[in-house]
Amino acid sequence: MTTSPNSRPRTRATASKKRLFAASMQLLGARGPNAVSVDEIAQIAGVSKGTVYYNFGSKDKMIGQVLEFGADMLVAELVEASTLSEPRDALRTMASIAIDFVEKYPSFAQIWISEQLRPESDWGDQITPVYTRVTSTIIEVIDRIVVLAQEEKQPVATAIFGAALFSARLRAASANPENRETILNSVLFIVGGLIATHEPVTDH
Amino acid sequence: MTTSPNSRPRTRATASKKRLFAASMQLLGARGPNAVSVDEIAQIAGVSKGTVYYNFGSKDKMIGQVLEFGADMLVAELVEASTLSEPRDALRTMASIAIDFVEKYPSFAQIWISEQLRPESDWGDQITPVYTRVTSTIIEVIDRIVVLAQEEKQPVATAIFGAALFSARLRAASANPENRETILNSVLFIVGGLIATHEPVTDH
Amino acid sequence: MTTSPNSRPRTRATASKKRLFAASMQLLGARGPNAVSVDEIAQIAGVSKGTVYYNFGSKDKMIGQVLEFGADMLVAELVEASTLSEPRDALRTMASIAIDFVEKYPSFAQIWISEQLRPESDWGDQITPVYTRVTSTIIEVIDRIVVLAQEEKQPVATAIFGAALFSARLRAASANPENRETILNSVLFIVGGLIATHEPVTDH
Amino acid sequence: MTTSPNSRPRTRATASKKRLFAASMQLLGARGPNAVSVDEIAQIAGVSKGTVYYNFGSKDKMIGQVLEFGADMLVAELVEASTLSEPRDALRTMASIAIDFVEKYPSFAQIWISEQLRPESDWGDQITPVYTRVTSTIIEVIDRIVVLAQEEKQPVATAIFGAALFSARLRAASANPENRETILNSVLFIVGGLIATHEPVTDH
DNA sequence: AATGAATGAGCATTCATTCAT
DNA sequence: GATGAATGAATGCTCATTCAT
Secondary structure, three states: OOOOOOOOOOOOOOHHHHHHHHHHHHHHHHHOHHHOOHHHHHHHHOOOHHHHHHHHOOHHHHHHHHHHHHHHHHHHHHHHHHOOOOHHHHHHHHHHHHHHHHHHOHHHHHHHHHHOOOOOOOOOOOOOOHHHHHHHHHHHHHOOOEOOOHHHHHHHHHHHHHHHHHHHHHHHHOOOOOOHHHHHHHHHHHHHHHHHHOOEOOOO | OOOOOOOOOOOOOOHHHHHHHHHHHHHHHHHOHHHOOHHHHHHHHOOOHHHHHHHHOOHHHHHHHHHHHHHHHHHHHHHHHOOOOOHHHHHHHHHHHHHHHHHHOHHHHHHHHHOOOOOOOOOOOOOOOHHHHHHHHHHHHHOOOEOOOHHHHHHHHHHHHHHHHHHHHHHHHOOOOOOHHHHHHHHHHHHHHHHHHOOEOOOO | OOOOOOOOOOOOOOHHHHHHHHHHHHHHHHHOHHHOOHHHHHHHHOOOHHHHHHHHOOHHHHHHHHHHHHHHHHHHHHHHHHOOOOHHHHHHHHHHHHHHHHHHOHHHHHHHHHOOOOOOOOOOOOOOOHHHHHHHHHHHHHOOOEOOOHHHHHHHHHHHHHHHHHHHHHHHHOOOOOOHHHHHHHHHHHHHHHHHHOOEOOOO | OOOOOOOOOOOOOOHHHHHHHHHHHHHHHHHOHHHOOHHHHHHHHOOOHHHHHHHHOOHHHHHHHHHHHHHHHHHHHHHHHOOOOOHHHHHHHHHHHHHHHHHHOHHHHHHHHHOOOOOOOOOOOOOOOHHHHHHHHHHHHHOOOEOOOHHHHHHHHHHHHHHHHHHHHHHHHOOOOOOHHHHHHHHHHHHHHHHHHOOEOOOO
């Protein structure tokens, strides 16, 4: 996925890099960057610590790439779901996807939330922040439901993303998680409120 | 105990502890626990490092107390706002308070969001998680607006809190922050959706 | 005991000092100087840490005095036993006393053994090293058994003390301690060897 | 493992570890574990502090290995001496070896004496305590001299070891040390006493 | 391409000691 | 006589990073 399919077979590319990616996704997703050391990642990947620096240059750069990879995973799924013919089904499915993702990689939610905080850049000149990519997908779907003023779109999408992310995060942390349907409904109340107060999109 | 009212002037009582609290709020609120060292806190507080341990026992215990203090600050304001006669005004004011708080102590949002993740307990047995205290306040207000099934309440309140927290967090990180009113509206669309689909509370 | 009986009653002398002495004997005897902090001693004595410095000046000075006190305790008992009419009974009793003492205050043996090592002085300008006081008592008894050349006396007494101390120390550390009688016999074999190779003392 | 015989020159292999060992033997032998810091050991070894942790994992583990190494040194010499054809010569030589060792590494005696005290284990699960290895060697020699009941053997050997260790320790600390011969004689009086009261071993 | 030995700055924590009250 | 708040030097340890091979 990361390595766009070349025409040539590319025998093994970088086995070490792949293993490091896998180990990082697992460890970072579960415990976050600060709680994971380069030693541990290398050990679980079954390579030497030096290999991390050979392949990625620094811990931060590696984290950046892993984060991007995780974001790509999530966004790809969201984008696919966003094409469902019925936009409200699309949103519901997208929220459901978010719940699954956060359950699998709990600390990604936390990282994305804090990602904008960094004053300079830690893991990141980070091409596009995750939330931007997600909210623009959300906006596309919303645009198929109601007519919103331009300056309303981003805040509405942000609210939806925040509600979904936080609900999912809490559900993942809970011993006996809330009913998934109830959470989806709660998040989608935002759309209900939108519809109740805005003009619906007329199909051309 | 420390502040037992003496008849004598009591020049500066436990000035050190207060200074440490202030420095911690500032530093922790801005950069989060991992990014702040005991040295730095002590230095900014103008006391020696040993004083931290004399007064708090450990870095974690200190952070726990500071976090609790910050939570108390926010919750107290929210509770006060929740008593406004018009429940929708109350919610709007509460969201506004959250925005201000997050702007002042950006990393608190992040900490609270990740607070449930900790398997055991890092900064103590943390009486009640912040989100619980906040959502129960939100629920009180919502109960004055619509009639909700018991199992719907917590998820709805969670969604509202998540939307507000995330929006506020993003606004705080942004160079040219979104219009506050637009954010408030977006968060409150959840309430709009609620009203559109639930029976309103009848005033006796 | 420490305060040689004055003619005047000496109402309470220093209650704090006594409590510190008691706590120190207990803690130091069990765990040794390095493993015990001033905080802990003060806490168990039920006084403030400052009181230690008020009464003793420093941790080392306090330890020195406690060590001396412990040595006085042991030596007093040994001296008393040494007056038994039958010198071999005296030696056996003295060894038995050593076993009891080491069992009660295990780390005293260790401290006394390392006491001579200190290059300068840690806890001490320590009047007379414990081993000197003990061996001179041993020598007095031995002189009643056999005739020894002057330069033999100290080494023989040292060997006896070492054998007794080490045996006692090991017994104290053992889960199911060796039979006390067997230990006493083993130590006293030194005397047996002496008698077998030296002229017995003729009573005038 | 570290020293697997390579065909290639192997310039300096694990020079750091060796240097750390040498420095530790010197420093620990002279002043004991508590009085020596990791910084100091690393500095004298001419490596960085991190190297200690890279090679040994912790200060305690390093001390454990150094202690074991020292014990191996002593025991190896004792075992060799124990094979002398004349058992009493063997014992005398062993005592002499102990004196030399203690003179060179004064604090080892102290550590070994206190080694059994540790409730849990500080420097590791310490394979076999030194005193056990030494006394079993002593017992082998004694068995060639007299017939002892099984339960007498350990206490007698312990007394001999204690007498030798303590005498050696005192001699090492003394400004003008006692005559070595006199000390050896004193320790060996235990054997004299044994012979005087027990049946000698009959040669086949 | 990969390794692993080595580094050193940074960190949380301990503890004997001081001193104003 | 006694206290307890405050100190600061010292310590064991972690970890991202470098580099010769």
